[in-house]
Amino acid sequence: MTVPVDDHLVHRGDGVFEAFKMVDGKVFLLDEHLARLERSAGDIFLELRHTKEEMIDICKQLAEVSGLKDILFRLYASRGPGGFTPNPYASVGPQLYLIASALRNPAPELYENGAKIGFSQVAIKSGGLAKVKTCNYISNVLMAKEAVDQKLNFVVNVTEDGFLGEGPTENIVYLNEANELIYSSFDHTLRGTTLLRLHELSGELQAQGLITGMKEAKQSADELYKAKEVFMIGTTLDALPVVEVAGQTVGDGKPGPVAKLARELLKKDQQENGTVL
DSSP, X not given: OOOOTTBHHHHTOOEEEEEEEEETTEETTHHHHHHXXXXXXXXXXXXXXXXXXXXXXXXXXXXXXXXXXXXXXEEEEEOOBSOSSSOGGGSSOOEEEEEEEEOOOOOHHHHHHOEEEEEOOSOOOOHHHXXXXXXXXXXXXXXXXXXXXXXXXXXXXXXXXSBBOOOSSOEEEEEOTTSEEEEEOTTSSOOOHHHHHHHHHTHHHHHTTSOSEEEEEOOBTTHHHHOSEEXXXXXXXXXXXXXXXXXXXXXXXXXXXXXXXXXXXXXXXXXXXXXXX
16 A cells, blocks of 8 residues: 655645454444544544545455454544645545554553553643544654563553543543443543444443542643552553552562453453444
8 A cells, every 4th residue: 555645644744544453353432433434533533534434434445355363453534635735625635544454452461460651751632633643643652662671561641630531543441449441531631432433331340349440630740659550541442550650569479460451351342242244
């Protein structure tokens, strides 16, 4: 695949995208991902070239051609080629790029041993931009660089007034002392599809007495130091336990039961409710 260098996606980051996975022939949260794509496109006044049904059909064609049962789809909707200025009206029209690659899951040892995270020094995105999944991901790139340079698995950003944000491409969740499962406010983070699905499934966590509830809240980043459990959540991760935050041990330093069951619930949901193309 080639992308024209004058596509506004390339020289301005002028586009939106989604990444979603197919596990054993079933796509997880397909409708939710495509709905978010439509919202993101609407927020930057980008007309999508294809309808939802057409995009699903293209995914089906790609899956059939690939012969794979476990796929990570990456879908990019761009402003299109034409001119090198920031003028969105200079392009010939919107484009769609769709890639299907073999799904690569994190190593099992990472779930067994837990991840180590730190806090990012990269400025958090403004409220409006934080809510749109645009292709301008330079701050996310810099956060990923921080993690690699510091020999961490992830870093999470923080607002100017100290509120907890998110990872480069992941949401973060923690269990507080009252056994409430908390995730960052969507005022300054992306509405994660996997996170929201876990919220819908969290009744099982409550029924087993692991949590008293799950909610979105503006919380100080320092709350992670007091957390009983912390985990990252995202499309390719499901729920990944965190055992260390900025050099401080979380809980007893081992992956906890909430993260473990959360992952099991998500994996079960993928099998039972995934979309067959």
